[in-house]
Structure formats: C-alpha cells, structure tokens
Amino acid sequence: MTAAVSPSSPPLISVRGLVKSFKGMRALDGVDADIARGEVLVVIGPSGSGKSTFIRCLNGLEMPTDGRIEVDGAPVQTRSNRDWRRARQRIGMVFQDYSLFPHMTVLRNICLAPQRAGVATAAQAEETAIRLLRRVGLAHKADSYPVELSGGQQQRVAIVRALAMKPDAILFDEPTSALDPETVGEVLAVMRELAREGMTMVVVTHEMGFAREVADRVMFMDRGRIVETGTPAQVFGSPAEPRTREFLDMIL
C-alpha cells in the first residue's frame, strides 16, 4: 500500500501506444502505462473494456498489434518469441481458471518451470515450493493432484507456482472470478500479503474492496482506453470522469 516508488527509478514495465485489434475491432486503442517496481496497479472496467487484453499483452499471451513494451528499461521485440519467453520468466501470471496442470502433483506443478528455466536445481525448487506452500497453508497438499483441491486452494497453488520463478512482477487476470464466494477471501489474503511484501502486481479484478485497500493506483478502462488513473481515494472517492462515476455507481 505504501508505494515505495521513487520517481527516479525507471518503471519495471513501461507501455506506450499499445494497440490490439481483433479482426478490425480495437480491443486496445492506444494505451500508455508505467508500472513501478513494488507497485500494485488494479485495473477495473466493464467487461469488454480491454482490461484482460491489456495484461495479456504485458507478457505476450496476446501479441500487440502496435506499440512498445519495455521491461526494466529493455524493449521487448514483440515479434520475438525468445524475447517474450524471457519476459515471461520474469513476469508471472495467475489466471481466472487457475490452469494448473491436472496430470502433475501440486509440487511438480510448482517445480517444473523453475527447473526447466535453470532458476533452481530439483532440490532447491522443491525446498522453495514447500516453503511457499507452507506460507499459503497448503504444505500438506504437496503430493495431491489439482483435482483433489478446492478452487481457492488451486488458485493459491497457482500463485505459488508463479512465485516459484522468483518473478519481478505478477499479473493477475481476474483471479477470484471463478471462485466460490467462500473461498475468495483466502486468495485475496494471499495477494494482500504479497502486496505488503512489495511484490509488483497488476491485478484485473471486480473486487472493489480489494482495490480500495491494496492498490497503489487504480486504472479505469473503457472501450480499449484508459479513462482515468489515480489513487484508490481519487478514483473511488472523487472520480474525475463521468464515465468512471457511471461505472462505479453501477457496481457499488
């Protein structure tokens, strides 16, 4: 919550003029954004506003049609699969539907990528995995398969899987939207804890309570554009744009 953002340090992720078209339809229409190290940016907006497309462009799951993306000052060649792979090893992602690998145990789910990427040896990866699992209260599930876990548990494992790569930032694409209401809290608790530890996070969510409490900045998007960005107090308290006010009135 306390933005450890010094204005001199370059942003961890910098986006300029980002455009993404799907068959002539502009899902993103010229988005500029900077995400500072340690910052929690929460992206809100109506469905179809381009918020998911926005964060999926940040790790190249959607190839931007136009625009520039820099990670830690280094431009990502958006057509280069190798560049994207490197960027993805530094920017983790958590999906709405958890997307754990169903044929692997929890432990193997977590250890696969760090081992393959050479981030850790098998022993190190397992040690890290167990330590992280313990933190989210799931150490006893290390040898279980995803199907044996509840949605909330699976999503916590998915967060641990992203963390195991020791990423610089984690993108959350509606991480609680597919969860039963009673398990939303346990996932948000983990995310809150991550934010407190200074993890850089970009979170697309409909959880306005979480946004208000945890975000350093809230970005409101509509029709592929950023309508307004500000602190939670600004955006929720006194939105500058009528479109933002309209949206907030509708959902709050």
Next chain:
Amino acid sequence: MTLILENLPLFWTALLQTFQLAVVTLLFATLISALVGLMTVTKRRWVRFIAFAYIELLRDIPLIVNVMFVYFGAPLVGISLDPFAAATISFSLWGGANGAEIVRSGFASVSRHQEQSAMALGLKPWEIFWFVLGPQALLPMIPPFTGLFSLLIQATSLASIVGATEFFRAAQIVVERTTLMTGYSPAFLIYGFVLLVYFVICASLAAGTKKLERYLTTRQSRRMPSAATAVQPVRETV
C-alpha cells in the same frame, strides 16, 4: 473338430502370418499416426495442409480398394510387391490416417488454457509439448486407438484378396479343399472357428489396453477421490 486338427499346421503357419502382418502394420500405422497427427497440430499452415490432405484422402477410400490399388498399382511404377508387403503398406497407410485423426483430437481435447498457462511460465515450445500437452493428450487417445488396432487386426483378413496366405485365407483353402474332396461344405464350422480366433485376439487386446488405461488414469489421478474433494477447513496461515 478333426477337420481343424488335421489342418492345424496350415492354420498355425497362417496364423503366424496374420500375427506378423498385424504387428508390422500396427507398428507402422502407429508411427504414421504420430507423425501425421503431430503435423496437424503444428503452427505451420502448409504442414497442416499436407497432413489433412493425407488423412482425408486415405479415410475416404474403402480399405479393400486401397489394398487392390497398392498391389496392382505398384508394378505400374516399377515396384513389384508381394501380397504381404502390399497389404502391410496399404493397411499402414490407412491405419496411419485414422490414427492421425485420433492423435489430432487427443490434442484438441486438451484445454487451450493449458498451453497458455505453460507459456506464461516461460516454458519453451518443446517443453510445453513434452511436459504439459503431450501427457494430457495421450490418455484420451487410448480407447480410440484400441478400436483402431482391433480394426486393423481384423482388416488383415483382407490381405487374402491379393493372395496372402494369412489366417482367413487358410480357412478358405480348407473349406474349398474339403468341399471338393468330400462333397460337403464345412464352411459353418471352419468360419465359426476363424471367428472365434479373431474374437479372442481382439478381445484380449481390448482387455489389455483397458488395464493400461486404468493404470494411467490412477497415475494421473483423474480419479475423483470422494474424501479429498470434500470441502476442507481452510487453514489461513498466510
């Protein structure tokens, strides 16, 4: 019964021919299935086109025509094939086309999100294929492949039409010879015996793969454990 015993040596060598034909065919059909099947899931459009053209072409021709075509067509391009070779080639090509379709749908059955989530972890394309998509695609391929194998084993009897002395052909020979010699046709008895043998072979294959499938299923834990899926008290120790 004595008729079968009397002709046992003939039946036996013919059965061995059938086995040989089946084993070689299954081997090549599997290889072609894997190769062409993987071609259908690559990103390169022209590779996919070739694969789909092959699959469509071979699946749209009756197998019996295919066998005849290979056997009688080969000499036209200067290759002389014995019946056994012609049958093997023809069955393998046909089995490969059908198997490739099974491989393709196996991969299609894996959720697209799996690939994306593997990509998001920074895995390389071959790692995604080998560790994430491949293992998940394999399991749903087992039942249809069992069916295809069984079909191919049964199809080996078609080799008789180009003159390969396999099991079914041996039965025909026995029936014809006995009819000529004794004046009565043992067709019902002999073909009943043949039917039983094919049934036993294919049924044991099916039983075997059923076991394999069950083994892999428990290993991959698609089992729905009644106790473990029950809601657990949440331990919040974040």
